[in-house]
Amino acid sequence: MTYNFIDNAIASATSPPPFDIPCLRFVEASLALAHSQISKGPVKPKFGGTLCGVYLLEEKIEGGNGAFTKYIHNMDYEPTMSVGMNGYDIAEFLVFTQHVQYCKTGGLVIISDYQGSRTLLTDPQILTDPSVGGGADVFSEGNLESTVALFEKHHECNRFCKWPGFGLKQFGSPVTSSHESSAL
Numbered sequence: 001m002t003y004n005f006i007d008n009a010i011a012s013a014t015s016p017p018p019f020d021i022p023c024l025r026f027v028e029a030s031l032a033l034a035h036s037q038i039s040k041g042p043v044k045p046k047f048g049g050t051l052c053g054v055y056l057l058e059e060k061i062e063g064g065n066g067a068f069t070k071y072i073h074n075m076d077y078e079p080t081m082s083v084g085m086n087g088y089d090i091a092e093f094l095v096f097t098q099h100v101q102y103c104k105t106g107g108l109v110i111i112s113d114y115q116g117s118r119t120l121l122t123d124p125q126i127l128t129d130p131s132v133g134g135g136a137d138v139f140s141e142g143n144l145e146s147t148v149a150l151f152e153k154h155h156e157c158n159r160f161c162k163w164p165g166f167g168l169k170q171f172g173s174p175v176t177s178s179h180e181s182s183a184l
């Protein structure tokens, strides 16, 4: 959804954006069910025996530990690293994707806990507005619903968000509160 939005915006813009668009996706994943091998006949049933294990298999993220980066912590609205540090450009782009998701879902859903390499992401957290679950537990206990409710207050638009070709309503303002100033 986010890349469709980006591609459509760039295709209809009068000039290209002054930045490259990082190319990321989530890993391929599937469930593997293990069954015990109990079979008396010559032909083993496809799903014979008792279910004895369920495994989540994910595409391997190459590059070792050094390639793996946490870009945005769950509940946070900004990159985990400072400007100029390794991975900041990706994290900044992912902050922008949250803005797109928020707008395209009418303020109902964003993805957080972004982590992985420079091309592959894994283990995200889906965050939803309280109205989405209707009181039910959706997307597990990491779904801290106040994060979406407070998105417009805490998200700070970056160079991706601000490109006029995307036509996004701008959120956030420069850091001026006494609390945040004293922390610097």
Ligand SMILES: [Zn+2]
Pocket: 095, 096, 099, 155, 156, 157, 158, 161, 170, 171
């Ligand atoms: Zn923004």
